[in-house]
Amino acid sequence: MIKVVVAGALGKMGQESCKAVLNAEGMELVGAMDCKEFHGSIGSFLGKPEVNIQISNNIEQVLLELKPDVLIDFTRPGVVQENIELALKHGVRPVIGTTGMAASEIEGFIKSASEKKIGGLIVPNFAIGALLMIKFATEAAKYFPNVEIIELHHDQKMDAPSGTALKTAESIASVRGNMSQGMPSEFEKIDGARGGDFEGMKIHSIRLPGFVAHQEVIFGGTGQTLSIRHDSIARESFMPGLILAVRKVMSLDHMVYGLENILFE
Template sequence: MSSSNQSIPVLVAGALGRMGSEVIKAINSSNDYQLVGAIDTEKEKEGQDIGLLLGLGPLEVYLSSDFEGTICAASQNFNQNGTNNGAVLVDFTHPNVAYKHTRTSIAYGVHPVIGTTGITSDQLEDLSKFAEKASLGSAIIPNFSVGMVLLQQAAAAAARFYEFAELTEMHHNKKADAPSGTCIKTAEIIEEQRAAFNKSLVHEEESIEGSRGGSRPSGLKLHSVRLPGLVAQQQVMFGSNGETYELTHNTIDRSAYMPGVLLVVKKIRSLNQLVYGLEKIL
């Protein structure tokens, strides 16, 4: 394995998934990046050319189910050696392994760019300390959409003026975690502007548990919808006397995330700590 000075070596975990395959297509269409590893858990396809599996033609990168082994090989073949040329991992896998994948990547000196959601606040704090100790640029990005960043900024501005707000996120029914990492991140951004929301004006009783969504300590309500046919949608609704203010972002196709993914991959090697959220990179 070798990489020219002009291209960034990239490994993709979750290579056969919806997002992982889009990342590989985006990498393949640019001269700025070089695919050097493809990881997925479908062992029956192990050893096959990922390009052929995705209909891109041969790429001479072969699918592996050995995450740590592939990361280790990339670490050896693209050692940072002070010249900012280390490999970058793009991970779209599963919440159950996202923390382990991130920590393993940092341990081997491979810059993790994690799009998998479900990492807890305690895990995030641990990974932040680990990345800082390793002085390794790392990123956990709940959503790679520039439009979502703009929605979050607008929601933060609105939170200064509205005491009542609820968030709804809708995704395809193969998404494992709820609420989404993006929705949680949006709530956190809103809460930076105001400590408490949705003061109770009446004693509520749910005839079906969960009807009013999940409550954060701040009082913000989060609702999740899972249906086939959806990609991703998020709505933030603020209410006040005589009016509502609604912000909505729709993802129609996963290609919308690719400019954000490639931007983070390009910038991550110049950092020496972990960043959380696309807004920290833009």
């Protein structure tokens, strides 16, 4: 039985994570943490009064007392870093869905996990369809190197561009390199109109109510265009990948960045 605790349990992704673990065979939700003030059980919050797991705001105490196998984290930048450090300190395998960490921070955690021989996963997107989008886009970039990325998320998302967009751009750059696109003499009449730049490709972030998580990768070639798009229309779309990650991390002795690196191996 894999013992799991969830950090950020009162958030939308945290709630879905708790429900997914509760419903998963061979897993046990043993703890729920959140920095919000809530006196009661996660079961009462989820409408499952039979789940009598009290919500805590002290992660180190939870890790020490419950000794879980896995920590699922859907918190926020500035919080997730300490949670990862504490998980590794106490021999708990972190499965991280929080985005917004710097590349240098991710590299540091990968090094630390390897030194401690503790498995871990940092996953920008748990949706299997999104991982396939990145895989297909990377293949397409070999033939269509001119590309731009548009990502669309709900207006409560803190970081931009999304972790998925950055992972897509990194993967594309691995096959096409840094390449100048478009008219060299172009200029912006409004700062930021052309989006952010990553290795020569533009990334555009949209934040509006009504969206969950969506991305389109648009390629341009001579007399043709190619679009690869993925849409998560509900947060449940991330749960099969999350449960897969929890199972997979039990057999790792190092930290992996991106679920595709174990899904497509």
